[in-house]
Amino acid sequence: MQMLVIAEHDNKGLNPATRTAVAAGREIIAASGGGELQVVVAGADCLAVAQAAAGLEGVSGVIQLDGPALAQGLAEDLVDALLAQVRARDVRAVVFPATTNGKNWAPRLAALLDVAAISDVIRVVDAKTFERPIYAGNVIATVESSDPILVITARTTAFTPVADSGTAVSIITISAAAPTERAAFVGQALSKSDRPELASAKVVVSGGRALGSAEKYRELLEPLADRLGAALGASRAAVDAGYAPNDFQVGQTGKVVAPQLYIAIGMSGAIQHLAGMKDSKVIVAINKDPDAPIFQVADYGLVADLFEAVPALTAKL
Amino acid sequence: MKVLVTVKRVVDYNVKVRVKPDGSDVDIANVKMSMNPFDEIAVEEAVRLKEKGVATEIVVITCGTVASQDVLRTAFAMGADRGILVESAEALQPLAVAKVLKAVFDKEQPQLVIMGKQAIDDDSNQTGQMFAALAGLPQATFASKLDINGGSAQVTREVDGGLQTIAVTLPAVVTTDLRLNEPRYVTLPNIMKAKKKEIETIPAAGLGLNLVPRLRLVKVADPPGRSAGVKVDSVDVLIDKLKNEAKVI
Numbered sequence: 197m198q199m200l201v202i203a204e205h206d207n208k209g210l211n212p213a214t215r216t217a218v219a220a221g222r223e224i225i226a227a228s229g230g231g232e233l234q235v236v237v238a239g240a241d242c243l244a245v246a247q248a249a250a251g252l253e254g255v256s257g258v259i260q261l262d263g264p265a266l267a268q269g270l271a272e273d274l275v276d277a278l279l280a281q282v283r284a285r286d287v288r289a290v291v292f293p294a295t296t297n298g299k300n301w302a303p304r305l306a307a308l309l310d311v312a313a314i315s316d317v318i319r320v321v322d323a324k325t326f327e328r329p330i331y332a333g334n335v336i337a338t339v340e341s342s343d344p345i346l347v348i349t350a351r352t353t354a355f356t357p358v359a360d361s362g363t364a365v366s367i368i369t370i371s372a373a374a375p376t377e378r379a380a381f382v383g384q385a386l387s388k389s390d391r392p393e394l395a396s397a398k399v400v401v402s403g404g405r406a407l408g409s410a411e412k413y414r415e416l417l418e419p420l421a422d423r424l425g426a427a428l429g430a431s432r433a434a435v436d437a438g439y440a441p442n443d444f445q446v447g448q449t450g451k452v453v454a455p456q457l458y459i460a461i462g463m464s465g466a467i468q469h470l471a472g473m474k475d476s477k478v479i480v481a482i483n484k485d486p487d488a489p490i491f492q493v494a495d496y497g498l499v500a501d502l503f504e505a506v507p508a509l510t511a512k513l
Numbered sequence: 514m515k516v517l518v519t520v521k522r523v524v525d526y527n528v529k530v531r532v533k534p535d536g537s538d539v540d541i542a543n544v545k546m547s548m549n550p551f552d553e554i555a556v557e558e559a560v561r562l563k564e565k566g567v568a569t570e571i572v573v574i575t576c577g578t579v580a581s582q583d584v585l586r587t588a589f590a591m592g593a594d595r596g597i598l599v600e601s602a603e604a605l606q607p608l609a610v611a612k613v614l615k616a617v618f619d620k621e622q623p624q625l626v627i628m629g630k631q632a633i634d635d636d637s638n639q640t641g642q643m644f645a646a647l648a649g650l651p652q653a654t655f656a657s658k659l660d661i662n663g664g665s666a667q668v669t670r671e672v673d674g675g676l677q678t679i680a681v682t683l684p685a686v687v688t689t690d691l692r693l694n695e696p697r698y699v700t701l702p703n704i705m706k707a708k709k710k711e712i713e714t715i716p717a718a719g720l721g722l723n724l725v726p727r728l729r730l731v732k733v734a735d736p737p738g739r740s741a742g743v744k745v746d747s748v749d750v751l752i753d754k755l756k757n758e759a760k761v762i
Contacts (some may be wrong), residue, residue, distance in 0.1 A: 206674075268677075268679075270679065271642070271645075271651075271652050271654075272651050272652070275646070295673050296655060296670075296671070296672045296673045297672070297673070299638050299654075300642065300652070300654050300655070301642075302639075302642075303607065303637075303638070303639035303640075303641075303642035303643045303646075304642040304643065304645060304646040304652065305646075306608070306639070306643065307608060307611055307642070307643035307644075307646035307647050308646050308647075310608070311608070311727060312606060312607070312608050312727035312728050313607070313608075313637075313639050313643070314728065315636065315637050315638055315639060316636065325731060329636065329736070330539075330634065330635050330636050330733075331524070331530050331539065331633070331634060331636070332633065332636065333736060334529060334530060334735075334736065335530060335532055335539055335733050335734070335735065335736070336733065336734050336735070336736050337635075337730060337732075337733050338730070338731040338732045338733070338734075339728040339729065339730055339731060340728065340729045340731050341727065341728055342727055342728070342729065343727050377682070378650075378651040378681065378682055379651040379652075379653070379679050379680065379681045379682070380679060380680045380681075381677075381678075381679055382667060382678040382679055382680050383677075383678045384672075384674075384675065384676060384677045384678065385675050385676045386674040386675040386676075387674060387675045395673070399761075399762075424762065432691065435692070436691070436692065441675060442657065442671045442675070442676065442690075442692060443671070443672070443673060443674060443675045443676075448633070448636065449551075449630070449631065449690075449691060451673070456761050457755070457759075457761040457762065467529065468526070474736075474739055477759075477761065478755070478759045478761050479742075480751065480755070486744075491741060491744070492741045493739045493741065494741065494742055495742035495743075495759065496742055496743060496744075496745055496751055496754050496755070496759075497741075497742065497743070497744045497745065498744070498745050498746075498747075498748070498751050499744060500748075505748055508748045509748050509751065509752070512748060512749065512752055513752065513762070
């Protein structure tokens with residue numbers, strides 16, 4: 197089968213989520229008896245990203261769709277450009293990483309192809325059958341597609357990122373059509389941090405409402421995260437209260453993470469939050485309420501006042 | 514400006530659903546049902562636009578059985594003006610719902626369609642994007658701020674790296690994220706008034722659309738369990754366990 201995997205990037209570098217989508221794509225190709233996997237890099241002046249994609253394991257080729265219309269990833273023009281590639285190449289499967297971009301683009305493409313989209317795939321059962329979480333991850337559904345073209349978003353924590361191949365496949369560069377101006381980019385406010393990216397960090401230090409304020413969130417969690425080389429996360433309650441920015445939210449409707457170590461500080465453990473972190477390898481919970489639901493999933497629970505325990509932990513590491 | 518808002522009746526967010534013993538589906542008999550929380554945010558945003566004098570009429574639409582009338586009534590109690598129930602005994606998948614919405618959009622001609630970004634039952638996060646595609650409309654998904662400026666909407670979106678602001682030409686589709694607003698509680702007088710508002714029922718089968726499900730639910734299962742570990746009684750013991758037992762630091 198012919199497959200497209202849509203790269204996640206910022207026009208400068210390839211986001212690691214792309215590697216997990218390629219991994220999911222390879223499993224589908226293997227299950228279908230073989231085929232070609234092309235990575236699509238849609239952006240503006242994104243040759244460096246295309247070159248990085250060309251060096252990924254399991255990739256047959258790279259299609260670089262380049263032009264001002266695609267600079268900010270606006271869905272209308274970008275999906276039209278993808279649709280042209282799907283039609284021109286007799287593509288049978290399109291795989292997106294389940295990032296906010298992937299979630300924004302995939303269903304739009306699927307509808308234009310008159311096929312279903314399958315969101316947040318966590319396992320490839322066979323070439324048409326997939327597992328995905330529903331009800332905030334409390335149930336795993338197995339669904340089988342009857343469509344001629346698969347459109348999928350792959351959960352980034354569920355697939356092992358592909359490595360570099362050590363060689364480079366060829367890159368086809370295609371100029372994008374002029375912007376249609378149905379939507380326009382106005383601006384962005386991206387969180388700047390020297391810490392690892394939350395979605396792919398090996399250690400996550402995450403805080404809940406019990407921290408009490410944005411000042412305490414930073415005062416207690418940042419030194420601990422610095423000591424551990426960790427990314428910072430937060431519960432919905434902490435984000436709603438303004439302790440942390442929206443892109444720190446871990447949970448059913450925020451980011452899904454599966455680090456080696458997840459430290460939940462002052463969090464009750466609502467099911468919507470657990471949906472975003474329960475696949476972490478080791479979970480630590482620090483909470484003064486011994487009955488908090490977070491302790492039901494924690495490998496190590498410390499019932500303590502976080503305002504004493506967290507500084508002590510930071511000091512002793 | 515007419516605003517169309519989509520609402521879905523789902524298992525209440527406080528209910529932990531169970532898998533049926535035969536694994537054929539989840540068991541939702543006799544559990545509490547509510548309006549999808551993201552749709553409540555969508556209704557609230559429309560009502561605020563009306564209170565600001567930007568919106569003139571709010572039409573709410575849902576797909577489902579007669580039981581789904583209750584979420585339309587909830588939307589009425591929040592301030593919506595009129596309801597449409599597209600009746601279907603079979604649960605419609607996102608692509609089918611998008612086709613139904615396109616048919617109703619063509620008839621109603623709203624300037625703005627506000628939808629929840631995802632329903633908390635199937636967690637698909639698809640219908641808004643699919644409807645926008647079929648109707649040829651721009652989409653502003655995962656909105657945390659919405660301003661209408663004449664013929665366009667400026668929308669701040671929650672994206673992986675932070676916030677992105679875009680402007681979309683109206684008519685457009687906006688899907689709501691959690692921090693767009695905090696929905697109001699409905700009051701008893703408004704619940705009483707809601708009973709008088711009109712619901713139009715349209716049989717889905719009469720729309721002449723291909724609504725056949727594209728995905729077959731093979732089975733459902735519980736996720737792999739995660740059992741509680743141990744409680745440690747001090748920071749020192751915690752560090753020791755992480756270093757020597759779990760070997761993660």
